[in-house]
Amino acid sequence: MATAARTAKTRTNRARSNCEVDSLDALAAQAPAEAIELPLAALRRTIERDGWSFVGGRLLEFEGNHNDTLIYARLASR
Template sequence: MTPTIITVAETVMLMFSYFEHDWDESLEGAEAMDAELMRRVTEGAWMPYSGDEPDPENIATIEELEGRAREAVDEWDVPDDVVRVPIEKLRAVIDGGGWTFVAGEFSEFEGHHNDTEYVVKLTRQPAT
């Protein structure tokens, strides 16, 4: 009898944050805040995340994630790169690691509660 080999997909959750709660409180004016936001976007990276999984019925594609972020960020009157750069970095992670987008979530900065963050769940088949 030949044994049955079962392969289990690998799953990872990642987060990209603008970390608004860590900003220097002395920043004043739209120009200074835009510069800080752009610095965080260009220097930021997708990091491992261990919180709640995003619901695939909420955002099921990277295009939906980008669209949700653009809706929110467009109201801020900031450069397009604020959304474009994190999404490009996510596409590079997906393409470079053979991942598939499963679900995503975008949440805006909220006073004492949370920073502006993207959370995604990715999966891939193990190498054989």
């Protein structure tokens, strides 16, 4: 049992190390409100509806296709 708990903790720590922020509010602060409002609202609905927890995330600039921004969100089941 201790090994399984250690493995889960290691996975969570590794997931967090790939993320710049650990809350949706901090993620929202990284972009202009009008650009991030709708995508984050959809993400919040998905998290609440399906029982996920937000572990971390970041915004990645996506060059090329109309300068879209990619939202990277790490979620964990509750």
